Amino acid sequence: MPEQKVVDPDYLLLEAPRERKFITGAQSMAEAVKRANVDMAIAYPITPQSEVMHLVGDLWAQGYLKDYYRAEEEYGAFSAIAGAARGGVRVFTATSGPGLLRGLEAIASWPGHRIPAVLGVLTRVVNAPLSIQPDNIEISYLLNCGAVVLHAENQQDVFDFTLAAFVIAEQVDVYVPVAVATEGFFVTHAKGYVNLTPEDMKLPPRNPYKAPVPPTDNEIPPARIQRDAPVQKSNFMSYLIHAVWQQEVWASTTRAMKYIYKYLGGPIEVINPDAEVFVVASGCAAAQAREAVRYSQMEGLNVGLVKVKAIRPFPEKEIREVLKNAKGIVIPEHNIVGWLAREVKAAIPNNDRVVGGPRVYGGMTLPTELIMDEIYKILGVKKDRKVLV
Amino acid sequence: MKVVPGPEGYMPKVAALEGVSLPSSPNKGLLYGEEVDEEIAMREAAKALLTKQNPTIFPGPKILWGWSPTAFEEAEAILELAKEIPNCRIIPMPDYRPKYPKIDPEAEINPNHPNLTILHNKIEACIFVGVHCHYANLSLRMIRAGTNCFTIAICGELGHEDAMVTLRDAHGEKIRKFKDILVQVRNELGIQWEPKLPPPNPSLPKENWETISFHDYGEYVFLLMPKKGEIVTDTE
Numbered sequence: 001m002p003e004q005k006v007v008d009p010d011y012l013l014l015e016a017p018r019e020r021k022f023i024t025g026a027q028s029m030a031e032a033v034k035r036a037n038v039d040m041a042i043a044y045p046i047t048p049q050s051e052v053m054h055l056v057g058d059l060w061a062q063g064y065l066k067d068y069y070r071a072e073e074e075y076g077a078f079s080a081i082a083g084a085a086r087g088g089v090r091v092f093t094a095t096s097g098p099g100l101l102r103g104l105e106a107i108a109s110w111p112g113h114r115i116p117a118v119l120g121v122l123t124r125v126v127n128a129p130l131s132i133q134p135d136n137i138e139i140s141y142l143l144n145c146g147a148v149v150l151h152a153e154n155q156q157d158v159f160d161f162t163l164a165a166f167v168i169a170e171q172v173d174v175y176v177p178v179a180v181a182t183e184g185f186f187v188t189h190a191k192g193y194v195n196l197t198p199e200d201m202k203l204p205p206r207n208p209y210k211a212p213v214p215p216t217d218n219e220i221p222p223a224r225i226q227r228d229a230p231v232q233k234s235n236f237m238s239y240l241i242h243a244v245w246q247q248e249v250w251a252s253t254t255r256a257m258k259y260i261y262k263y264l265g266g267p268i269e270v271i272n273p274d275a276e277v278f279v280v281a282s283g284c285a286a287a288q289a290r291e292a293v294r295y296s297q298m299e300g301l302n303v304g305l306v307k308v309k310a311i312r313p314f315p316e317k318e319i320r321e322v323l324k325n326a327k328g329i330v331i332p333e334h335n336i337v338g339w340l341a342r343e344v345k346a347a348i349p350n351n352d353r354v355v356g357g358p359r360v361y362g363g364m365t366l367p368t369e370l371i372m373d374e375i376y377k378i379l380g381v382k383k384d385r386k387v388l389v
Numbered sequence: 390m391k392v393v394p395g396p397e398g399y400m401p402k403v404a405a406l407e408g409v410s411l412p413s414s415p416n417k418g419l420l421y422g423e424e425v426d427e428e429i430a431m432r433e434a435a436k437a438l439l440t441k442q443n444p445t446i447f448p449g450p451k452i453l454w455g456w457s458p459t460a461f462e463e464a465e466a467i468l469e470l471a472k473e474i475p476n477c478r479i480i481p482m483p484d485y486r487p488k489y490p491k492i493d494p495e496a497e498i499n500p501n502h503p504n505l506t507i508l509h510n511k512i513e514a515c516i517f518v519g520v521h522c523h524y525a526n527l528s529l530r531m532i533r534a535g536t537n538c539f540t541i542a543i544c545g546e547l548g549h550e551d552a553m554v555t556l557r558d559a560h561g562e563k564i565r566k567f568k569d570i571l572v573q574v575r576n577e578l579g580i581q582w583e584p585k586l587p588p589p590n591p592s593l594p595k596e597n598w599e600t601i602s603f604h605d606y607g608e609y610v611f612l613l614m615p616k617k618g619e620i621v622t623d624t625e
Contacts, residue, residue: 114523172546172547173546175523211521212521212522212523212524212546213521213523213524214450214485238501238502240531240534240535241500241501241527241531244401244526244527244530244531245527247401247403247406248526250403251403251404251405251526254406255405255411258410
């Protein structure tokens with residue numbers, strides 16, 4: 001393990017020199033953890049996980065993390081993450097598909113407990129019949145937990161989003177968990193070029209006293225013998241404080257937006273802002289959408305891309321502005337329910353412009369041709385389909 | 390959204406979700422949800438404290454229990470400010486746990502039911518200072534929902550959207566600056582006042598600092614920590 005020097009987060013994220021490496025998405029997430037001065041990781045990494053937590057285990061063995069353990073299952077892992085975070089340390093965990101759903105109750109309690117954890121979500125199928133193939137339906141379950149949710153398109157995004165996630169999560173006016181999701185297998189197991197910050201630089205350690213809630217430090221007795229827990233049971237609390245507490249969680253998620261602008265260049269990326277037709281996509285569907293936009297431009301069609309990087313807070317204002325003059329909006333997704341299409345439809349006027357699809361799921365890939373078909377339909381372009389055998 | 394005194398009603402709006410952003414730099418503040426120079430925000434806050442009924446300061450745990458030079462300085466600055474506000478009172482928010490079976494609203498304020506203290510004492514202008522941001526936000530929103538109190542948040546961090554006035558990065562020096570502006574506004578308004586400390590909290594037993602022991606702190610005794618190097622012999 002090289003000696004790592006602490007540098008300013010703004011320098012590390014925005015200015016530090018970068019070195020190009022050809023690595024998988026899982027390696028990319030672990031490389032971000034390596035530079036994030038993480039104190040502790042807890043996980044239950046079994047199939048259908050990715051390699052992420054195994055690689056983070058290696059980081060612990062090399063001395064980058066102070067502690068790491070494998071919990072008994074995901075509920076235990078994510079509950080322990082909450083305890084560690086309230087104890088003042090910087091924590092990381094990752095999961096996928098069924099594991100995410102098993103631990104979802106604990107994750108849903110993180111924002112209210114003001115847990116600035118970073119969670120990797122390497123998406124897999126969650127429905128029966130059991131599969132370990134990519135499908136991001138699980139993100140739809142995550143969207144109402146009160147966490148910031150970022151969706152990475154490729155290995156580079158995975159690195160940038162994960163490293164920034166630690167900085168965003170610990171801002172005093174945010175202080176809720178940040179989930180970095182990406183497609184299992186398509187991104188986690190495939191290699192891509194990633195510009196990495198120097199290995200010998202890391203974020204400053206977490207300062208648990210710079211927080212919107214008091215940490216559980218040595219002045220506070222352990223919860224077991226405490227008369228009054230940090231987050232109290234409801235019998236002695238009014239309904240109104242429960243209500244404003246929930247409001248505070250969502251206000252905090254909203255406050256993350258300014259940091260998403262600062263560190264990730266904004267919640268959306270737009271190509272060809274004057275386009276007639278837009279493809280709106282997140283995660284690795286954005287990579288296919290990017291290809292569709294390139295094909296369209298080669299064919300002389302006026303098509304643009306809106307890549308949605310932040311799903312929570314959802315960039316309603318930004319999307320409404322970009323799509324105000326769009327004739328049609330195609331939303332390709334890697335799930336059957338079309339959660340991104342729902343979000344976009346709820347955000348824009350005249351939402352019958354939205355084509356909710358193409359959608360692929362259960363591990364199927366997303367051919368660019370499916371997106372092109374929808375673009376042709378909107379623009380009234382007749383194409384002969386050639387079947388290649 | 391214009392963040393004004395309530396009562397706003399059954400379910401308060403969330404200023405942060407209605408487009409109000411925290412002050413963008415340390416010398417800015419929020420006045421009714423709009424970003425302004427902090428001096429402007431301070432003047433409006435001072436007017437409210439000088440003209441509304443029963444102005445009260447609610448110091449929170451970061452000041453009450455903060456064993457750091459910064460906390461000591463802030464506490465001193467708060468006392469200096471309190472002396473300059475006519476008929477000001479100090480009611481602490483010592484911790485955040487719900488008080489049961491019932492809070493003593495003259496002794497303390499609590500984020501789980503801040504309106505009990507506000508309404509019981511007919512407080513129409515108040516300052517939150519040294520309260521952790523999460524709990525300050527909960528209280529500020531509940532107070533706006535259920536009372537007509539003008540809320541001022543003096544925050545050591547980034548500020549609070551749900552207060553009528555918020556100052557950010559506010560520590561001893563900025564609190565003293567606020568005090569100076571308050572004195573200036575008081576003179577402009579022609580209010581005569583000789584600086585003096587607020588009355589002792591009527592619900593708490595009188596404290597003799599020469600003989601006080603840990604037992605005098607009652608249920609809060611567990612919060613006491615000896616200073617570095619100090620040997621405490623009188624313990625439970």
